[in-house]
Amino acid sequence: MKFKTFKGQIGFSKEDIYRELFKENQARIRIKKEKTAIKNLARIFDATLSISNDKGFSAMSLRDLSSETGLSMGALYSYISSKDDLLEMLFQQGRIVVFRALVKQISGIDSPRDRLRMAIQTHLYLSEIMQPWFYFLYMETKNFRKEEHKKAIESELFTENIFQEIIEQGISTGQFRPVDVALTSAIIKAMLQDWYLKRWKYERRTVSVEDYAGFLMEVLGSYLHLENT
Amino acid sequence: MKFKTFKGQIGFSKEDIYRELFKENQARIRIKKEKTAIKNLARIFDATLSISNDKGFSAMSLRDLSSETGLSMGALYSYISSKDDLLEMLFQQGRIVVFRALVKQISGIDSPRDRLRMAIQTHLYLSEIMQPWFYFLYMETKNFRKEEHKKAIESELFTENIFQEIIEQGISTGQFRPVDVALTSAIIKAMLQDWYLKRWKYERRTVSVEDYAGFLMEVLGSYLHLENT
DNA sequence: AAGCATAAAACGAACGCTCGCTCTATTTTA
DNA sequence: TAAAATAGAGCGAGCGTTCGTTTTATGCTT
Numbered sequence: 408m409k410f411k412t413f414k415g416q417i418g419f420s421k422e423d424i425y426r427e428l429f430k431e432n433q434a435r436i437r438i439k440k441e442k443t444a445i446k447n448l449a450r451i452f453d454a455t456l457s458i459s460n461d462k463g464f465s466a467m468s469l470r471d472l473s474s475e476t477g478l479s480m481g482a483l484y485s486y487i488s489s490k491d492d493l494l495e496m497l498f499q500q501g502r503i504v505v506f507r508a509l510v511k512q513i514s515g516i517d518s519p520r521d522r523l524r525m526a527i528q529t530h531l532y533l534s535e536i537m538q539p540w541f542y543f544l545y546m547e548t549k550n551f552r553k554e555e556h557k558k559a560i561e562s563e564l565f566t567e568n569i570f571q572e573i574i575e576q577g578i579s580t581g582q583f584r585p586v587d588v589a590l591t592s593a594i595i596k597a598m599l600q601d602w603y604l605k606r607w608k609y610e611r612r613t614v615s616v617e618d619y620a621g622f623l624m625e626v627l628g629s630y631l632h633l634e635n636t
Numbered sequence: 637m638k639f640k641t642f643k644g645q646i647g648f649s650k651e652d653i654y655r656e657l658f659k660e661n662q663a664r665i666r667i668k669k670e671k672t673a674i675k676n677l678a679r680i681f682d683a684t685l686s687i688s689n690d691k692g693f694s695a696m697s698l699r700d701l702s703s704e705t706g707l708s709m710g711a712l713y714s715y716i717s718s719k720d721d722l723l724e725m726l727f728q729q730g731r732i733v734v735f736r737a738l739v740k741q742i743s744g745i746d747s748p749r750d751r752l753r754m755a756i757q758t759h760l761y762l763s764e765i766m767q768p769w770f771y772f773l774y775m776e777t778k779n780f781r782k783e784e785h786k787k788a789i790e791s792e793l794f795t796e797n798i799f800q801e802i803i804e805q806g807i808s809t810g811q812f813r814p815v816d817v818a819l820t821s822a823i824i825k826a827m828l829q830d831w832y833l834k835r836w837k838y839e840r841r842t843v844s845v846e847d848y849a850g851f852l853m854e855v856l857g858s859y860l861h862l863e864n865t
Numbered sequence: 866a867a868g869c870a871t872a873a874a875a876c877g878a879a880c881g882c883t884c885g886c887t888c889t890a891t892t893t894t895a
Numbered sequence: 896t897a898a899a900a901t902a903g904a905g906c907g908a909g910c911g912t913t914c915g916t917t918t919t920a921t922g923c924t925t
Contacts, residue, residue, distance in 0.1 A: 466779065480902080
């Protein structure tokens with residue numbers, strides 16, 4: 408699958424994300440009109456991601472956020488009820504979006520090799536489109552309330568599980584060598600994460616997301632495949 | 637090489653690190669007696685790593701640090717001249733230690749395959765011993781002064797370069813397939829970093845650092861090696 | 866060995882400032 | 896013209912940092 412194709416069939420826009428966020432959290436958002444809410448929520452969340460990914464969420468002050476969004480402190484607090492609340496909404500919405508997109512794409516494919524490719528492409532392409540979200544979720548998890556760490560761990564293990572199942576399937580059908588499933592999934596996850604954590608490096612070297620996906624499949628193919636099939 | 641062997645020949649202790657740090661920064665440290673300085677610098681830096689790796693350097697207050705170390709605010713400021721200064725010393729010393737250990741180990745080996753194994757083991761073993769330092773350097777780089785980002789990038793590319801050279805050598809002698817050198821080094825780096833970034837995961841699964849090193853060599857071996865040699 | 870003088874180290878209250886957050890007045894929208 | 900949205904001064908808490916003081920260690924004299 409090409410990146411362009413993926414982009415076309417992703418099925419949600421930035422506006423959709425913020426519309427959903429607005430409707431889900433109408434209790435704590437004091438703004439009534441959807442159109443106004445979406446417009447400014449987008450400004451607030453985009454600015455939060457931008458500032459936080461530059462210097463960290465806890466180093467971002469709400470005055471930073473106010474000047475970046477062009478909203479006053481008072482206005483800001485009509486959209487969020489606290490700074491912690493902003494963090495919570497980011498995590499919640501981020502995880503929902505990622506989860507939904509991942510599950511949707513890899514269902515309905517049979518061949519382990521094709522499923523593996525599709526899972527890798529989906530992860531990479533989604534992280535390409537939503538790089539600030541992915542980066543934020545990765546780097547700021549520790550700032551979140553300790554009780555919520557479980558969710559972060561679950562989420563890490565969930566995506567790893569997708570790969571575990573695919574590899575197990577491949578091994579049981581004889582298409583893959585009998586490798587260490589847990590370790591293999593772990594390094595796949597690590598390589599996928601490198602794409603959004605070290606964007607600057609790949610950008611500088613003009614490696615496209617398709618190049619990177621192809622390269623990962625090469626590496627994994629040579630490791631997983633039986634010598635002569 | 638076994639992890640135990642590496643540990644034995646590493647050639648410096650925790651005390652050595654703090655002694656060097658003391659001597660290098662005697663200008664900004666107001667403490668005179670080496671013994672006292674080393675003892676408390678160790679307390680301060682260990683506590684900083686511990687608190688920061690839990691909730692982030694910028695979320696750590698000096699009062700946190702004071703109560704964790706058992707030193708008063710005033711005493712703290714006899715050892716550091718500012719919070720930024722503490723960050724700077726951590727980065728400086730961290731990079732020196734890592735750099736020195738890496739360069740030392742991989743010199744004097746000829747075979748590309750052995751050099752690759754040695755480089756991987758050295759990285760992993762060192763990050764196993766100094767996990768809090770590695771984790772800190774990775775996660776807190778963005779909090780550092782922007783001018784210092786160059787150093788962080790250099791340091792990332794430096795370790796990648798070690799692998800690039802090894803792989804290029806292997807290709808030119810015909811022992812490795814002609815793969816994409818830059819991308820291959822990049823994913824090696826990513827897999828090495830996963831070891832100290834996701835310690836909890838590997839601990840939980842009781843994967844030892846030797847297991848992990850062996851696994852990486854397996855994966856890379858199958859990718860780099862000519863089909864029939 | 867004890868007493869004493871001085872240097873070294875530790876203490877912690879206090880300072881100025883910025884933080885997250887609130888509240889009332891004002892402007893914009895429909 | 897009433898409701899919705901924004902503005903921004905102001906609040907107390909907590910931040911990094913300083914500094915006058917107290918405690919501890921060291922070396923010298925008797």
